[in-house]
Amino acid sequence: MNQSSTRTALVTGGARGIGAAIAERLAADGMKVAVIDLREEDTADVVGRIRAAGGEALGIGANVADEEQAAAAVERVAGELGAPTVLVNNAGIIRDNMLFKMTRDDFDSVMGVHLTGNFLMTRAVQGHMVEQKFGRIISLSSTSALGNRGQTNYSAAKAGIQGMTKTYAFELGKFGVTANAIAPGFIETDMTKSTAERVGVDFEDFVKGAIAQIPVARSGKPEDIAHTASFLASEGAGFVSGQVIYVAGGPKT
Structure with missing residues (x-):
């Protein structure tokens, strides 16, 4: 039994895609996992799936x-x-549109889930972490934090998550x-499929176009993110x- 078997992990937006892959990976690492979705x-x-593999899991419906x-x-x-x-x-939504078409609701909805949700969940959990003298906060940002056409709201939210993350690190490290x-x-997730549909491109062609710009010459899978989350959640990542x-x-860049 590894040391992480005593840990409880909570994954928001965990019902599908990246969140589901992370939840299953942390369970495979020996953690008890709470999966939160709307x-x-x-x-x-x-x-x-987690229980069938011998893990312990709990599903919860909540708006973060x-x-x-x-x-x-x-x-x-x-x-x-x-x-x-x-x-x-991990919980997140997209409401992509060009700036001149983006509504206030498009902007506020994305900010609410990504930033307010991140803040509320982290604030609620940090007390347990401080009491246990152990905690791992892992937030999903995006390359869109560097700017992306049609994503003023999403880019701002994902850049904000990076600033929040660094602040959490300063405040809670001790x-x-x-x-x-x-x-x-x-x-490759349901979210990227919906993006392809929105712009009227066949998903297979959409993926091929993305791969052409990726140095390792393949698309990413949810499991790629889960591997990184597994490391950051581990005992061995305490100096990161x-x-x-x-x-x-x-x-x-």
């Missing part, structure tokens, strides 16, 4: 951008699985808590904090 029933598949729901979700995790000391802030961000490049790791198949 609707509890949407977490059933991931929770079922709602203060009461975020706090209640964390307390339920603490009560049913144990104090959460690994938090993966309590044994690290904070890092993962910035994925092109990853305040970092943004670009997982994009090549350098980003």
